[in-house]
Amino acid sequence: MRNEYAQQHKLPGSPIEHTILNEFINRNYAYDEFGRYYFQNGPQRVFISLDATPWIARLIPFGDTLTIQTQCQSTIEPQSALSDESGNIYITGLLSVATHDAKQIAHLTNHAHIVVALLHDHDLDLFANLAQVHEDACSYKGSWQWNQQTLPIDPIHSHELETRFRFTKDPQEL
Numbered sequence: 001m002r003n004e005y006a007q008q009h010k011l012p013g014s015p016i017e018h019t020i021l022n023e024f025i026n027r028n029y030a031y032d033e034f035g036r037y038y039f040q041n042g043p044q045r046v047f048i049s050l051d052a053t054p055w056i057a058r059l060i061p062f063g064d065t066l067t068i069q070t071q072c073q074s075t076i077e078p079q080s081a082l083s084d085e086s087g088n089i090y091i092t093g094l095l096s097v098a099t100h101d102a103k104q105i106a107h108l109t110n111h112a113h114i115v116v117a118l119l120h121d122h123d124l125d126l127f128a129n130l131a132q133v134h135e136d137a138c139s140y141k142g143s144w145q146w147n148q149q150t151l152p153i154d155p156i157h158s159h160e161l162e163t164r165f166r167f168t169k170d171p172q173e174l
Contacts, residue, residue: 001013001014001015001016002014002049024039025039026071026072026073028040028041029072030097031054031097031167032045034168034171035162035166035167035168036167036168036171037050037054037167037168037171038171047171047172048171049169049170049171049172050167050168050169050170051169052088052118052158052161053090053115053116053117053118053161053165053167054115054116054117054167055070055071055072055076055095055115055116055117055118056070056071056117056118056120057069057070057076057091057117057118057119057120057123058070058071058119058120058122058123059119059123059126059127065147066126066146068091068093068117070095070117074095074096075095076091076093076094076095076115076117077093077094077095078091078092078093078146078151079092079093079094079114079151080092080093080151080152080153080154081119081127081131081144081151081152081153081154082116082153082154082155082156082161083133083139083140083141083153083154083155083156084139084155084156084157084158084161085139085157085158086158087139087140088118088119088158089118089119089124089127089153090116090117090118090119090156090161091116091117091119092114092115092116092117092165093114093115094112094113094114094115095112095113095115095117096110096111096112096113097110097111097112097113097115114165115165116161116164116165127144130144130145130146131143131144131145131153132144133153139155139156139157140153140155141153141154141155
């Protein structure tokens with residue numbers, strides 16, 4: 001969360017550690033027709049500046065298998081992974097996402113949507129155990145095993161993510 005001073009000086013801000021506030025934000029996290037992510041706070045929207053992607057993915061043990069969950073505890077059904085020039089891994093897949101209904105100001109609708117989520121750096125070693133990769137230009141290419149499926153890992157340049165997955169990193173620029 002960034003106060004006015006942090007916003008004006010482009011400072012990173014502070015992590016939100018209040019459990020109830022985090023739960024509120026997670027329940028009301030959505031995006032509009034411009035790909036701007038926000039959380040609905042009554043009649044007003046609090047737009048979110050993104051460092052990388054709208055979602056952060058974690059590999060979560062579930063019995064004898066793993067699931068992929070976002071920072072909002074929603075489950076992603078993975079379709080592929082991407083690797084950028086800095087070695088970041090992004091998971092792409094289906095996620096039930098809340099979107100704004102332009103006809104009804106306060107109405108959010110959930111639907112399955114292809115999303116991209118930055119894999120949390122704490123899970124990179126676990127992901128590496130699932131993957132077979134080789135260098136490809138400035139990144140990595142290969143495949144990874146997920147629930148008895150072989151899914152691709154393709155290279156991407158980080159600046160391509162915003163356009164390819166139709167989200168706005170800095171809603172203040174619109």
